[in-house]
Amino acid sequence: MTAALKLVNLSKTFDIGGGFFSAPRAGVRAVHPTDLTVAAGETLGIVGESGCGKSTLARMLVGLLPPTTGTIEIEGAALDTADPAVFGKRIQYVFQDPISSLNPRKTIRQIMEAPLKRLHGMGRADRAARISEIFASVNLREEFLDRYPHEFSGGQAQRIGIARALAAAARILILDEPVSALDVSVQAQVLNLLADLKRDFGLTYLFITHDLSVVEAVSDRIAVLYFGSVVELGRAEDIFRAPMHPYTKLLADSAPVVGRALTAPEGGETELPDPLNPPSGCAFRARCPRATALCASAPPPLQARADGREVACYHPLDG
Amino acid sequence: MTAFLTLLARNRLALAGLVVMTVVVVLALITPLLPLADPDVTDTGNRFVPPLSPGAWLGTDHLGRDLLSRLLWGTRLSLAVGFAAAVAAATIGAAIGMIAGFYGGRVDNIIMRAVDMLMAFPYILLALAIVAALGPGLINALIAVAAVNVPFFARNIRGITVGIANKEFVDAARLSGLSNARIILTEVLPNVVPVIVIAMSTTIGWMILETAGLSFLGLGSQPPQADLGSMLGEARSALITNPHTSVVPGLMILVIVMAINLLGDGVRDALDPRLKSGALSRPMAATRVDRRSPVPPAQDAAAVLDIAGLQTQFHIKDRVYRAVGGVSLSVKPGECLGIIGESGSGKSVTALSIMGLVASPPGVITGGAARLHGDDLIGMPYRQLRDLRGRAVSYIFQDPQATLHPLYTVGDQLIEAIRAHRPISVKAGRARAVELLKAVRIPNAASRIGNYPHEMSGGMRQRVGIAMALANEPQIIIADEPTTALDVTVQAQILALLDDLRRSRGLAIVFITHDFGVVGQLCDRVAVMYAGKIVEAGPTRAVLDAPMHPYTARLIDCVPELGGGKRRLEAIPGLPPVVDKLPHGCAFADRCDRVQGLCRAGTVALEHTGNRAVRCHFPVNERQAAE
Known part of the structure; x- marks a missing residue:
């Protein structure tokens, strides 16, 4: 198993406050130091609620944000320069909002040509041939090329976004909530398209979402993120069926499932900890029914178990 | 482009401005071809000839020069300098603004503070200082006027650029390998050009005036060369004795600036996307009702709310969108009815039509009835309808951030909702507000009441939205995707809360969603909508277990x-x-x-x-x- 993507000790701290002459007052840790390996041809799902740092992580992986610490290795080669043009040929990004990720004043052809011209320096004839090849693979008609983004529905625009990512010829795609802005019937079309493309081109996906049933349906493995850290990592078919971290269990119990009685899985205040004033120890302990004094002492490390599951918890379920 | 011209032509004043400006510009352009006297040849024997004299239609000035000729040549020069100054100010200002807005941080800080310093000088003082430093002359006046107007463009364009630089398509362009310079030129610039044009069209008249002002003071065009400002300046000494020498250039300045400003306003209105979408036109207080067919009878006597054959359309230009094409539904007390459908299926429009909340224009209710305890809400006098809104029927919307006013505390907004229907004291209202926040299980309700919406999390805000809907003990709550924007753990709590409320208070709930899981857990019955019509309805479990459509x-x-x-x-x-x-x-x-x-x-x-x-x-x- 070769690693398509390997993150070592990757973290991001945003400075806040501070003026023109003064140093920043404080730092907000959006992503705590994280180690993660994605095998070639794998789909790794990353799931978490708003504010868990999943988008920050994704933006670092494609070089849109420089990491505070750590390194990113793509297909064995370390990338320590945060230059999107270098990243672009190896790893690409599909955005959540398909319409706003397309420049309203450019035709689809101009949008599609940019990566071919800038990243690969292709000539005009080569570009046209490559574009029709890509459009055929995402089931779009070539007559769309001379239209503007506002003329497309969300599902079509998302196919165009995927086509643009494919044009860069990257083998790894970061999919940031690629279907959450789409209607359910269109959502299934796009998810199936992504599965076909992965099979045909041997792609590796990092699939970021907040939708548990979608992530389970498309992923090989799933990492659960809470407050900037991976709290659990395991095979997609196991992780929500038999969660080991109390937070994963809370997520699984909260998802609306037909036929399950409606009960609030937890009561009272359920807000995320204040990122300016993070709690000591485990970030989830204030919400956790299994929390003990040990949990406040230090953040639990992410530990691998015999079955390949990794959990960051002192008192895992079924453990 | 044609759409832009049609929009522009619809504005009569702008059209008049366009016509006048076209005439003036054409005259200025063909001035060298016209059979005019030399504007600069003096003839002191014929000084101050009155207008309409043979050989001098507009008379002559204090040196006996032909005023018509000087007026046309002067207009030509004034327009040229005004346009040139506007183009120069727009180009430099937009470039500064785009660079500051795109790079942000320290670059932005340094550039914008320099621009602020430039703006701190009174503009005429600054222009005078520039001319004083460079020496008088038309080109120097042009530089001064352009420099004075750069900050206006820089600030305007910077604001727009900051918004664009954070758009996802800019990130996408980076990943496509575009350099920063190329992103500014090909991604940002095309999106700010309309703003530049709007800013130019509204300031160009002002720049012509400023140039004329400098020339009037003798700092612009130098004799014998004529521009409108210097003509006025030279005529000043004969203002009383020979008023026509000042009236002629004065009127021309008035006409030009007036026409440009009218045209500029028209251009702005036609280009501004907010105005184009009609967002600034005020909708009516209740949806327009235009029922062509007889009102259908009620179907279910036991229902709180009974909708029969409801039809709502949107009339946009010559198109008719049949958003709701004959929907019949009913809800009993304590019952939860789910309406499920994809975007565009008409589920939200159905819900909004009930209390006449569909924006009109373009919305029109064209048929059917919505009965609350037997009284038809469609076509009810506005006064009665308003009394029922929020009291008998209340709504919960998807985005509590958008429905709560950002500048009032949640307590004030709750008290306002109560006092809109019941004359109670502020103190009693406050007690009731705390009680409501407790009912939706907000911890520390008494202290949370002083919070502003932005101080609360999404889940807490939605609880406030629900508390507000409960404020007047309604019989029905219409919830339009109330949990779609929330995280899954928060969604579970909100759903449990709604379920509790309807069981303990006998509330009827109409729950609109696209999520079968949510419907399956909360709703007794479900109606599936597609393209404005109900395609299937029945008890939730039966429909989900064995769908028929x-x-x-x-x-x-x-x-x-x-x-x-x-x-x-x-x-x-x-x-x-x-x-x-x-x-x-x-x-x-x-x-x-x-x-x-x-x-x-x-x-x-x-x-x-x-x-x-x-x-x-x-x-x-x-x-x-x-x-």
């Missing part, structure tokens, strides 16, 4: 169910029809795998069997459903 069946299959592991989804090919071009027969026919000739022959009726209803000739699961 092919659309319902396939929509359920589209959604992965938690616990199913990795798999391929059963997608529905194609897209829903657009409601201004609905097909003749079944709207789902083009996407359906059971379609037959009959489906396209004519309208399919909603057939009731027992407590189920389906709008399909060839339903699935018929036997199962009957059992």
Whole structure:
């Protein structure tokens, strides 16, 4: 198993406050130091609620944000320069909002040509041939090329976004909530398209979402993120069926499932900890029914178990 | 472009401005070709000839020079300098603004503070200082006027650029390998050009005036060269004795600046996307009602709310969008009815039509009835309708951030909601507000009441939204995707809260969503909407276990169910029809795998069997459903 993507000790701290002459007052840790390996041809799902740092992580992986610490290795080669043009040929990004990720004043052809011209320096004839090849693979008609983004529905625009990512010829795609802005019937079309493309081109996906049933349906493995850290990592078919971290269990119990009685899985205040004033120890302990004094002492490390599951918890379920 | 011209022409004043400006510009352009006297040849024997004299239609000035000739040559020069200054200021200002806005941080800080310093000088003082430093002359005046106006453009464009630089398409361009310079030129610039044009069209008249002002003071054009300002300046000494020498250039300045400003306002209105979308036109207080057909009778006497054959349309230009095409529903006290559908299915418009909340124009209710305890709400006098809004029927919307006013505390907003219907004291209102926040399980309600909406999390804000809906003990709550914007753990709590409330208070809930899981947990009955019509309705469990309409069946299959592991989804090919071009027969026919000739022959009726209803000739699961 070769690693398509390997993150070592990757973290991001945003400075806040501070003026023109003064140093920043404080730092907000959006992503705590994280180690993660994605095998070639794998789909790794990353799931978490708003504010868990999943988008920050994704933006670092494609070089849109420089990491505070750590390194990113793509297909064995370390990338320590945060230059999107270098990243672009190896790893690409599909955005959540398909319409706003397309420049309203450019035709689809101009949008599609940019990566071919800038990243690969292709000539005009080569570009046209490559574009029709890509459009055929995402089931779009070539007559769309001379239209503007506002003329497309969300599902079509998302196919165009995927086509643009494919044009860069990257083998790894970061999919940031690629279907959450789409209607359910269109959502299934796009998810199936992504599965076909992965099979045909041997792609590796990092699939970021907040939708548990979608992530389970498309992923090989799933990492659960809470407050900037991976709290659990395991095979997609196991992780929500038999969660080991109390937070994963809370997520699984909260998802609306037909036929399950409606009960609030937890009561009272359920807000995320204040990122300016993070709690000591485990970030989830204030919400956790299994929390003990040990949990406040230090953040639990992410530990691998015999079955390949990794959990960051002192008192895992079924453990 | 043609759309822009049509919009512009609709504004009469702008059209007048355009006509006047065209005439003036054409005259200025052809001035060298006209048979005019030399503007600079003096003839002191014929000084101060009055207007309409032979050989000098507008008379002559203090040196006997032909005023018509000087006026046209002067206009030509003034326009040229004004346009040049505007173009120079716009180019430099926009470049500064785009660089500051795009790079942000320290670059932005340094550039914008310098611009602020430039703005701190009174403009005329600054212009005088620049001219004083460079020496008098038309080109120097042009530089001064342009420099004075740069900050205006820089600040304007910077604001727009900051918004654009954070758009996802800029990130996408970076990943496509574009350099920063190329991103500014090809991604940002095309999106700020309309703003530059708008800013230019509204300031160019001002710049012509400023140039004229400098020339008037003798700092612009130098004798004998004529521009409008220097003509006025030279005529000043003869203002009383020979007023025509000042009136002629004065009127020309007035006409030009007036025409440019009218035209500029028109250009701005035609280009501004907010004005184009009609967002600034005020909708009526209640949706317009224009019922052409007889009002259908009520179906269910026991219902709190009974909707019969409701039709709502949007009339936009010459198109008619049939958003709701004859929907009948009813809810009993304590019951929860789910309405499920994709975007554009008409589920939200149905909900908004009930209390006349669809914006008019363009919305029109064209048929049907919505009865609250037997009283038809459609077409009810506005006074009565307003009294029922929020008291008998209240709404919860998707985005509590957008429905709560950002500048008032949540307590003030709750008290206002109560006092709109009941004359109670502020103190009693406050006590009631705390009670309501407790009812929606907000911890520390008494202290949370002083919070502003931005100080609360999304889940807490939605609880406030629910508390506000409960404020006047309504009989029905209409919840339009109230949990779609929330995280899954928060959603579970909000759903449990709504379920509790309806059981303990006997509330009827109409719950609009696209999520089968949510419907399955909360709702007693469900209605599935497609292209403005109900295609299937029945008890939730029965519909979810054995859907009868092919659309319902396939929509359920589209959604992965938690616990199913990795798999391929059963997608529905194609897209829903657009409601201004609905097909003749079944709207789902083009996407359906059971379609037959009959489906396209004519309208399919909603057939009731027992407590189920389906709008399909060839339903699935018929036997199962009957059992």
